[in-house]
Amino acid sequence: MSGRACQVLEACDIVVGYKTYLELIKDVIKDKQTLATGMTREVDRVQAAIDAALGGHCCALVSGGDAGIYAMAGLVLEMLALKKIACNTGEQGGLWVEVVPGIPALAAGAALLGAPLTHDFAAVSLSDLLTPWEIIEKRLDAAAFADFVITIYNPKSKKRDWQLNRAMEIILKHRAGTTPVGIVTGAMRDNQKIVLCALKDLDKAEVGMQSIVIVGNSSTFIYNELMITPRGYSKKYEI
Amino acid sequence: MSGRACQVLEACDIVVGYKTYLELIKDVIKDKQTLATGMTREVDRVQAAIDAALGGHCCALVSGGDAGIYAMAGLVLEMLALKKIACNTGEQGGLWVEVVPGIPALAAGAALLGAPLTHDFAAVSLSDLLTPWEIIEKRLDAAAFADFVITIYNPKSKKRDWQLNRAMEIILKHRAGTTPVGIVTGAMRDNQKIVLCALKDLDKAEVGMQSIVIVGNSSTFIYNELMITPRGYSKKYEI
Structure with a gap:
């Protein structure tokens, strides 16, 4: 895991992810609130993360490997685009999304x-x-x-x-x-x-x-x- | 940089690399011995690292991005193969090489x-x-x-x-x-x-x-x- 990934997990208040991945980082996220979903529930997982963020939470969505390679970063941005939720523009009602690269x-x-x-x-x-x-x-x-x-x-x-x-x-x-x-x-x-x-x-x-x-x-x-x-x-x- | 990359830089006693990259990690390698070479001197750089390792040093060779993607890990292993230096076999006179993955x-x-x-x-x-x-x-x-x-x-x-x-x-x-x-x-x-x-x-x-x-x-x-x-x-x- 990169230094930036650790910082982000430290800073957020909700961690969303596939349950196996949350288990792998349990020592890093300790007693933070987690939302775990099963395999093939990718859409639900991203929706949960978007809802948490829209509710004012700082939310991390965890992927295995690199979040951008065959992984969840794409679905997050795709769902924000489909729902016309402004992203990284500073607009009222919009969200800030950072994709943290990892080791693919x-x-x-x-x-x-x-x-x-x-x-x-x-x-x-x-x-x-x-x-x-x-x-x-x-x-x-x-x-x-x-x-x-x-x-x-x-x-x-x-x-x-x-x-x-x-x-x-x-x-x-x-x-x-x-x-x-x-x-x-x-x-x-x-x-x-x-x-x-x-x-x-x-x-x-x-x-x-x-x-x-x-x-x-x-x-x-x-x-x-x-x-x-x-x-x-x-x-x-x-x- | 990953936790493992930090550990390895901590553990080694010589760091070899292109001078721009050594400059980027100067806070991590502090006062360790460094061997810097210029651009396009890849073969010299790898030879210096192999010589240091054969001389009994624990030596890190630094690449930008991921060492295995268009980078120096390949040349290290290729040169060891060409020179018939045993690698990761435990043989007398051989070397141990670890490729530490990074963020490409x-x-x-x-x-x-x-x-x-x-x-x-x-x-x-x-x-x-x-x-x-x-x-x-x-x-x-x-x-x-x-x-x-x-x-x-x-x-x-x-x-x-x-x-x-x-x-x-x-x-x-x-x-x-x-x-x-x-x-x-x-x-x-x-x-x-x-x-x-x-x-x-x-x-x-x-x-x-x-x-x-x-x-x-x-x-x-x-x-x-x-x-x-x-x-x-x-x-x-x-x-």
Whole structure:
């Protein structure tokens, strides 16, 4: 957590969030008022935060990773826009919103794997709850074609069990079966698990709700169990 | 900066880095021994850090943003691999390397702009010092075609003055001229500057070495000077 995130949690009087995340920061928020909601209740959670803020409270809405990457900052601003609540303008009846950046899951996962994101990369979520699957396929295909390192968010859940295998097939059209893949589950948490495999074996790897999957580009290699995407220095300089 | 980054800087006895970055953290590293090198001396900097570590020192190498995203973690591991220095294996004569994740420029920039990265995105560096320009063009084209939000690293420098205009042309082949673009310069620093423009006007915007440029996807919109990429909740839920 950043210094700014700690300051903000210190300053607010209500903390809203998914219950698992509130549990993770219970030592930081101590006895502050909390409003916890379950998974997939994102709209309710944001509404609760907006209501608290409109009621004059200083309210923090907590996300895992970075609040702006596939997370709640977007829904907060989208709902304020839909409801035409003025935001950061100083108008009467409006709200002030600060988005506090954090360490995204892709950065935490990459750090645990070594340095797979040293070159151009794409982030794709496999969740087709809010995005048509054809768009997700199109993005996977384009990212694989152009040799992006690919970070896969929401690779699998109990209900969404075939999407990752299909993603593997699409990427394999453009990339070698031996391409290194890193899977980080529960990054920086007690259940943290790091697994490396070849792209062709991704369908056999253990992947879950808390996993992020990073597929290397055509230059990515493994050294001492670390995943490394070179930037290109060794082509230009004597190392 | 994260709590872990502070801990590591506290624990080490030598800090290596680009001089501007060491200046930014001078209050944290106080009177520790530092080894500063200038820009484009990345290989020297990493060599200095490796030499210090092989000499028995606990050495921190500092990057701006996140050390693993277009930054020094990759070069450290690449040079250790090239030199066949064992890494994190516990072998005699080997080193222990920890990559400490941070807040990447794309997350800091996105937070200051609002929430442009709530959906799939690609990161592309326009620096053709180490990457052939044709590959960069191919990636920009693929990312624009597949409607990724595009975060552009290293958009411009004194010497590289035409690449951003060319990138604009490529993206305009697939995306409307009115697509919102956010430009954040010196994110979280004293010279911080935030500018919004339309994609078709990107060639007229002030962009420099310390800028990150975020080009919205086909759904990104502006509300109260905030850049928002919706995730898709309003299509599925009553908001």
